[in-house]
Amino acid sequence: MAKLRIGAGSAWWGDRLEPARLNAEEGDLDYLCFETMAEATVSAALAHLRRGTKIVSNQGWINPEGAAERIVHHLRELGAYGVKVAAVSGSLITDRVLDVTDTLMEDGRPTSVLKDSMVSAEAYMGAEPIVAALRDGASIVVTGRVADPSIFMAPMMHEFGWDSLDHAKVGPGSGLGHVLECGAQVTGGYFSDPGFKDVPEPWNLAFPIAEVEDDGSAVITKVAGTGGAVTMMTVKEQLFYEVHDPGRYITPDVVVDFTTTEVEEVGRDRVRVAKIGGKPRTPTLKVSIACMEGFIGEDMFFYAGPGALRRAELAKTILEERFKIVGLQADEVRVDFVGLNAIHGPMSPRGGPEPYEIAVRVAARTKTREEALKVGREVDGMAVSGVGMTGKRVPHQDRTREIIGVWSTLVPRDEVRPVTTMYVS
Amino acid sequence: MRVLLQHVAHVRSGDKGNTSNITAIAYGPELYPLLKDQLTAERVKDFYAGVVTGPVERFAVDHLWVLNFVAQGALGGGVSRSLCLDNYGKALSAALLGFDLHVPESLGNHLRNHHR
Numbered sequence: 426m427a428k429l430r431i432g433a434g435s436a437w438w439g440d441r442l443e444p445a446r447l448n449a450e451e452g453d454l455d456y457l458c459f460e461t462m463a464e465a466t467v468s469a470a471l472a473h474l475r476r477g478t479k480i481v482s483n484q485g486w487i488n489p490e491g492a493a494e495r496i497v498h499h500l501r502e503l504g505a506y507g508v509k510v511a512a513v514s515g516s517l518i519t520d521r522v523l524d525v526t527d528t529l530m531e532d533g534r535p536t537s538v539l540k541d542s543m544v545s546a547e548a549y550m551g552a553e554p555i556v557a558a559l560r561d562g563a564s565i566v567v568t569g570r571v572a573d574p575s576i577f578m579a580p581m582m583h584e585f586g587w588d589s590l591d592h593a594k595v596g597p598g599s600g601l602g603h604v605l606e607c608g609a610q611v612t613g614g615y616f617s618d619p620g621f622k623d624v625p626e627p628w629n630l631a632f633p634i635a636e637v638e639d640d641g642s643a644v645i646t647k648v649a650g651t652g653g654a655v656t657m658m659t660v661k662e663q664l665f666y667e668v669h670d671p672g673r674y675i676t677p678d679v680v681v682d683f684t685t686t687e688v689e690e691v692g693r694d695r696v697r698v699a700k701i702g703g704k705p706r707t708p709t710l711k712v713s714i715a716c717m718e719g720f721i722g723e724d725m726f727f728y729a730g731p732g733a734l735r736r737a738e739l740a741k742t743i744l745e746e747r748f749k750i751v752g753l754q755a756d757e758v759r760v761d762f763v764g765l766n767a768i769h770g771p772m773s774p775r776g777g778p779e780p781y782e783i784a785v786r787v788a789a790r791t792k793t794r795e796e797a798l799k800v801g802r803e804v805d806g807m808a809v810s811g812v813g814m815t816g817k818r819v820p821h822q823d824r825t826r827e828i829i830g831v832w833s834t835l836v837p838r839d840e841v842r843p844v845t846t847m848y849v850s
Numbered sequence: 851m852r853v854l855l856q857h858v859a860h861v862r863s864g865d866k867g868n869t870s871n872i873t874a875i876a877y878g879p880e881l882y883p884l885l886k887d888q889l890t891a892e893r894v895k896d897f898y899a900g901v902v903t904g905p906v907e908r909f910a911v912d913h914l915w916v917l918n919f920v921a922q923g924a925l926g927g928g929v930s931r932s933l934c935l936d937n938y939g940k941a942l943s944a945a946l947l948g949f950d951l952h953v954p955e956s957l958g959n960h961l962r963n964h965h966r
Contacts, residue, residue, distance in 0.1 A: 665862070684911050723933075769942070774948075790931065830927075
């Protein structure tokens with residue numbers, strides 16, 4: 426295979442559907458890869474299996490077999506029979522995580538401290554089980570927790586016949602996977618800054634397509650006629666997004682080295698990415714352990730016009746006193762003035778002109794829902810017992826939410842055994 | 851002359867746990883050396899005082915004009931625990947656009963969207 430065309434179908438579970446459909450219809454793709462995948466997208470994408478476009482997604486979450494059965498159901502509805510769909514599970518290691526891991530990466534405590542609060546533990550698997558499923562003829566592969574770059578790199582490994590230990594090839598391929606995994610973030614999304622960084626039609630963005638070559642270089646592009654842009658700047662921003670040491674970006678398949686990367690504009694919305702490096706993979710896989718850690722209660726109310734800030738400051742004082750009176754038990758309480766300091770907190774500039782409008786936003790992290798509910802209840806009190814000219818919403822939504830805290834640890838590779846089940850529509 | 855970083859570099863931030871990475875990328879090779887010289891890990895740590903509670907480490911990729919800052923303890927405990935409205939710290943990089951740089955007059959025509 427001379428060039429492999431891999432397109433992105435989604436970057437997260439709430440992503441837009443139209444760009445995925447567009448990539449399926451007009452991207453002339455060999456593979457469409459989804460970092461999570463909505464059911465509506467599945468249907469849109471399935472309609473284009475006729476071209477031979479294969480689909481890889483890690484949307485199986487904790488039940489890849491259930492997802493595969495659902496996909497088979499959709500395929501039959503569309504009259505597509507005989508299509509092979511592979512489910513890859515094995516990432517869920519909740520039942521044995523405390524036996525096969527040692528310490529938490531965040532603070533070095535033993536993982537056993539999470540025994541009572543743990544909800545689930547998932548290891549990040551790599552590309553190998555996907556490659557095996559493709560080799561066995563799967564047109565669609567849906568997995569549990571697989572690292573995002575791996576779902577894009579697996580088709581490269583399969584089509585170009587790269588050995589899983591050939592880090593000189595797997596490294597560049599995983600690097601390209603990283604460029605693609607956040608969808609529109611490389612095609613003009615999460616990018617525009619009027620006057621400084623403008624892109625055409627930012628309301629009409631496409632998801633990226635990579636034209637990959639056997640050496641792990643690629644041209645990053647998008648379907649013609651769409652908004653957004655693929656430029657040196659969009660590619661470089663995405664290249665380092667969520668990267669720490671650029672010389673050691675650890676994935677399950679390889680350690681990627683971005684420090685040698687060449688980025689070059691070779692045409693309109695065409696950027697060539699080459700010379701990403703690779704180093705041997707680590708002996709361990711990362712595990713995310715999700716834990717019940719309590720609750721957050723939050724709400725907001727509003728001031729406007731001359732004196733908005735001084736009324737907001739009095740409201741803050743009232744809330745703080747009220748929390749003492751009702752004995753709020755919280756690990757942290759935060760009162761922000763949206764429009765002044767809610768986003769950058771204590772580093773926000775002081776002494777500027779008074780904003781015309783201020784939203785007072787209060788949040789508390791608590792051990793129990795009962796305590797978290799006190800936040801909304803005290804904000805309700807601000808309606809008739811608070812400051813003059815307080816703007817307030819009718820409290821008809823739940824103002825508490827559960828915290829699922831995530832901890833990280835490492836597990837030896839051979840403790841995670843992928844299980845592949847093949848279905849045929 | 852004193853120039854805000856927004857005229858010299860573009861920025862993006864990403865999250866991993868309680869760590870934020872903030873990337874500053876010079877608009878051109880002429881501007882990169884002064885960015886690298888002045889935007890040190892220490893100054894970035896001071897600049898984010900009160901928000902970033904842990905150490906800040908800097909990685910430079912010179913030929914791409916990239917400085918990548920890794921700031922620990924930047925996200926209020928991480929996305930699910932943070933009480934900040936921007937709990938991913940997506941807007942955290944934007945603060946850096948207001949960082950003051952000294953730019954020689956001779957480089958004025960390389961600045962982005964800068965009108966004297």
